[in-house]
Amino acid sequence: xxxxxxxxxxRFSVVLGISFxxxxxxxxxxxxxxxxxxxxxxxxLMLGGVAxxxxxxxxxxxxxRDGVFRILHKS
Amino acid sequence: MTVDRIHGSxxxxxxxxxxxxGRILRTVTETYAHQFHFVHRTGLLDRLRARGWLLPYxxxxxxxxxxxPGQGIEHLLEVPRLLFVSxxxxxxxxxxxxxxxxxxxxxxxxxxxxVTLSDASAYNVQFQGPIPVFIDHLSxxxxxxxxxxxxxxxxxxxxxxxLLLRALFxxxxxxxxxxxxxxxxxEDFRRLLKWQxxxxxNLLKHVVLHAWLHQNSKGLExxxxxxxxxxxxxxxxxxxRLLIGLRAWIQKxxxxxxxxxxxxxxxxxxxxxxxxxxxxxxxxxxxVETERPKHLWDLGCNAGDYAKVALEAGASHVIGFDSxxxxxxxxxxxxxxxxxAIQPVFLDIANxxxxxxxxxxxxxGLRGRxxxxxxxxxxxxxxxxxxxxxxxxxxxxxxxxxxxLGILEFIPKADPMVQRLLSLREDIFxxxxxxxxxxxxxxxARIVKTCHLSSQGRTLVWxxxxxx
Numbered sequence: 001x002x003x004x005x006x007x008x009x010x011r012f013s014v015v016l017g018i019s020f021x022x023x024x025x026x027x028x029x030x031x032x033x034x035x036x037x038x039x040x041x042x043x044x045l046m047l048g049g050v051a052x053x054x055x056x057x058x059x060x061x062x063x064x065r066d067g068v069f070r071i072l073h074k075s
Numbered sequence: 076m077t078v079d080r081i082h083g084s085x086x087x088x089x090x091x092x093x094x095x096x097g098r099i100l101r102t103v104t105e106t107y108a109h110q111f112h113f114v115h116r117t118g119l120l121d122r123l124r125a126r127g128w129l130l131p132y133x134x135x136x137x138x139x140x141x142x143x144p145g146q147g148i149e150h151l152l153e154v155p156r157l158l159f160v161s162x163x164x165x166x167x168x169x170x171x172x173x174x175x176x177x178x179x180x181x182x183x184x185x186x187x188x189x190v191t192l193s194d195a196s197a198y199n200v201q202f203q204g205p206i207p208v209f210i211d212h213l214s215x216x217x218x219x220x221x222x223x224x225x226x227x228x229x230x231x232x233x234x235x236x237x238l239l240l241r242a243l244f245x246x247x248x249x250x251x252x253x254x255x256x257x258x259x260x261x262e263d264f265r266r267l268l269k270w271q272x273x274x275x276x277n278l279l280k281h282v283v284l285h286a287w288l289h290q291n292s293k294g295l296e297x298x299x300x301x302x303x304x305x306x307x308x309x310x311x312x313x314x315x316r317l318l319i320g321l322r323a324w325i326q327k328x329x330x331x332x333x334x335x336x337x338x339x340x341x342x343x344x345x346x347x348x349x350x351x352x353x354x355x356x357x358x359x360x361x362x363v364e365t366e367r368p369k370h371l372w373d374l375g376c377n378a379g380d381y382a383k384v385a386l387e388a389g390a391s392h393v394i395g396f397d398s399x400x401x402x403x404x405x406x407x408x409x410x411x412x413x414x415x416a417i418q419p420v421f422l423d424i425a426n427x428x429x430x431x432x433x434x435x436x437x438x439x440g441l442r443g444r445x446x447x448x449x450x451x452x453x454x455x456x457x458x459x460x461x462x463x464x465x466x467x468x469x470x471x472x473x474x475x476x477x478x479x480l481g482i483l484e485f486i487p488k489a490d491p492m493v494q495r496l497l498s499l500r501e502d503i504f505x506x507x508x509x510x511x512x513x514x515x516x517x518x519x520a521r522i523v524k525t526c527h528l529s530s531q532g533r534t535l536v537w538x539x540x541x542x543x
Contacts, residue, residue, distance in 0.1 A: 037228045037289055038288070038289065038292035039228070039261075039285055039286065039287075039288035039289025039290070039292055040223070040224075040225075040227045040228045040285065040288075040289075041223055041308075042288040042292055043227070043280070043284060043285050043288050044223045044224060044227060044308065044309045044317075045223075045308055045309070046284075047280070047309065047313055047316075047317055048307070048308055048309040048310055048313045049310065049313060052308070052309075056288075060291075063291075
């Protein structure tokens, strides 16, 4: 049961994340000669709503987990 | 007929800006034309123009074949020539703030029409008097629902952070901005902040978190371009909230060092008597009424007292230069409140803006941006000669080279203001005298009229440059 739930959450996050993050690379690129920078994209995803916050958290999840693991391992 | 591309416009693939026999023309390339048609059809440009937010333009397509044959140009627009092009690093705080607010207003209006701005360059705003106007007709393109604001970082670096530098720390943006033409880098600015700043939600969002995400998104690029599947990254309502929130925040920003500066209070603390001020005003009035210069440069404008006199006497536009932020603020506020055609500009005369940017021509220096019909240099020369050690003859030559006409005010050593400058230093200025000044002036100019203002020997000199 838990495995199934985790799998669903994972799939949802990946689809959501990829679809949100790829939007800025659409057809308007030809005239968007300003580089928005990855930080701005992530910030605006977060400002866009709860789903966006989830996406950003998902992107950083591996780093957060590694960080926590390092701290626990040290202690 | 000479067609010269204006150097600052080379980055834009949508078109360029050209100077053709004194006219300013803007090309719209075939590749951008579909976007321009869309924006034009929305009526947005007309609405912005009617509000005075956008520089007017008219189509002169019939001249494409003669001026730009075979260059893939779909439209040609003619726009009015600006009297003086200024750079953001020359604007006082209030001017940069009003430019930032205009940019956000234009972006919000655009959004309502299904349009967005492709960038947030502060160089796309210019001033007519103290009033900002958006000048880049090609920055507009169709808004794709849900797309992110690609120019957010650029807006922060070119508008927001330079304003915050003064609002939080009392440091003017001009020198830093001049050294880095794209504004103040987000990561650099974040390093200036203390933990207490994180308590401000706007700072936390637009600066701290924004910079942190930039620095900590390395390695995630692969996930950014995996699949092209359009969805709603930043819903339009959230985008609008972001813009309105930024606007409200910027509207409230004031300089942290807003206490009276030396020159802001100059009108009250100077050594002039009331009758001397009247004489000086009459002299400036008579000069402008007689010579009828349209475009004046007031060097050391303070709060704009004599720029206002010049306008009342018939001048159409005054650029007021000063290096004192307090004086520039006072001048800007006065120009807005009294609807005066004065544009206050930050200038250290001993170190004016140079030619810089790509090929040292992207952002022209002071001399590369036209000449004035006349200059006012009232109580200025002694600061350059005595405080900056610039030889008197060089100061006069420079002044005469700026415009064919002018008024200079010579302040002798006996004057209390010069005595103050000399009080802590050795007097090494043996040749600094009215006689030397007039003698050198006469080698290059005709002295039309002089007027002794004070018993100490303050003297106004009206001169006309000789044809070399």
